[in-house]
Amino acid sequence: MAGSDKRKQSLYFPEDMLKEIQAEAARQDRSLSWIVQKAWKIARTEIRKFPSINDPDDGAPEGDDED
Numbered sequence: 001m002a003g004s005d006k007r008k009q010s011l012y013f014p015e016d017m018l019k020e021i022q023a024e025a026a027r028q029d030r031s032l033s034w035i036v037q038k039a040w041k042i043a044r045t046e047i048r049k050f051p052s053i054n055d056p057d058d059g060a061p062e063g064d065d066e067d
Contacts, residue, residue: 011036 013021025035
């Protein structure tokens, strides 16, 4: 099956967020991994709209540079 590359990765979540993910996984009878993967697929287009920390425009208003 194409795209079945599985890699082990540790992710760290705040305790309250993890509890919410666990509750949703239990409600849907799915794994934590499945919930996080689906959440990423749903959210990724929105997340890609966030500016990179490497973008030259740091979001500061024009004229606020300290030169």
